Amino acid sequence: MAFGFFKSLIQKFTGRPVDWDELEEALIRADLGVPMTQRILTTLQARTEKLTAESVVEVAREEILKVLPRDNLMLRPLASKPKVVLVVGVNGTGKTTSSAKLAGFLKRKGHSVVLAAADTFRAAAIEQLGIWAERLDVPIVQGQYNGDPAAVCFDAYQRADRENIEFVLCDTAGRLHTKTNLMGELSKVKRTLAKCDASAPHECLLVVDATTGSNALQQAREFHQAVQLTGLIVTKLDGSGKGGCVIAIQNELGIPTRFVGTGEKLEDLAFFESRQFVEQML
Ligand SMILES: Nc1nc2c(ncn2[C@@H]2O[C@H](COP(=O)(O)OP(=O)(O)OP(=O)(O)O)[C@@H](O)[C@H]2O)c(=O)[nH]1
Ligand SMILES: [Mg+2]
Structure with missing residues (x-):
């Protein structure tokens, strides 16, 4: 949803009756998904008082807020073992940058982190994460190009366990959600981590590019099937x-958004706050 989406709705319906078809189209175009769109329309249609542009927006915001997450426990470390965060997604969405931002975020909060360069596929991917690690002054575990990404994650876990490092952040290679073999590789990474700790990875975060539109829902569906996404x-x-x-991904798949990226720099990462997100849409 472009920020300013609600503003455009207000403009659209101010001074004239709400046109249901137009409203439906606007909600669908904002990538809210069909179920969320229907939910908002049904709630509005059940209202007996005359609808204004403002009341349409108010109901839409309320309904959206009902499905968005209230809390974010993701960054709490585990008591006596490393917490593993697997970062996945299609090519170029911002996995490596987000992994680095997340490492910086955790470090600023006083936590210890090791980065796992589990993208052994794309040229220069290992160096790219290496540069971030150096800049952040956090340890990194790197493998060989064309090596096994699961082995890199395994090694990173072992190192975290040995050195009492609280978080292991695994940056994986970009992959199309439609490529079965690559999705299978990701499932293998997950199974390998479970050998270190049956509950690992504790978080599987899908990185989606906000400019993708409704294809993001399909990406989430496929990655969810392969590794059970947590955020x-x-x-x-x-x-x-x-x-x-x-909103569609939360509503249809139950996967909460944890962070938002708003730029290329380390500090351009923020906790996802449902209320703020919905308010900024206005
Ligand atoms: N404007 C903007 N650019 C971003 C953001 N996050 C990442 N980028 C940029 O997007 C490009 C791709 O970022 P990467 O982190 O390399 O993406 P990736 O998903 O790791 O890519 P692959 O490993 O090739 O799949 C880089 O130019 C980043 O600087 C963001 O929140 N805002
Ligand atoms: Mg990358």
Whole structure:
């Protein structure tokens, strides 16, 4: 949903009756998904008083807020073992940048972190994360190109366990959600981590590009099937980005958004706050 989406709704319906078809189209175009759109329309249609542009927006915000997450326990470390965060997604969505931002975020909060360079596929991916690690002054575990990404994650876990490091952040290679073999590789990474700790990875975060639109829902569905996602990072909200897909993903798949990326710099990462997100849409 482009920020300003609600404003455009107000403009659209001020001084004239609400046109249901137009409203439905606007909600669908904002990538809210069909079920969320229907839910908002049904709630509005049940109202007996005359609808104004403002009341339409108020109901839409309320209904959206009902499905969005209230709390965010993701960054709490575990008592006596490393917490593993697997970062996944299609090519170029911002996985590596977000992993680095997340490492910086955790470090600023006083936590210890190790980065796992589990993208052994794309040229220069290992170096890219290496540069971030150096800049952040956090340890990194790197493998060989064309090596096994699961082995890199395994090694990173062992190192965290040995050195009492609280978080292991695994940056994986970009992959199309439609490529079965690559999705299978991700499932293997997950199974390997479970050998270190049966409950690992504790978080599987899908990085989605806010400019993707409704295809993000399909990406989430496929990655969820492969690794059971626990959350989303939505990036590039500083661009022409639409963030409406996160509402559809929450509503239809039950996956909460944890962080938002709003730029290329380390500090351009924030906790996802449902109320703020919905308010900024106005
Ligand atoms: N404007 C903006 N750019 C971003 C954001 N997050 C990442 N980028 C940029 O997006 C591009 C791709 O970022 P990467 O972190 O390399 O993406 P990736 O998902 O790791 O890419 P692959 O590993 O090739 O799949 C880089 O130019 C980043 O600087 C964001 O929140 N806002
Ligand atoms: Mg990357």
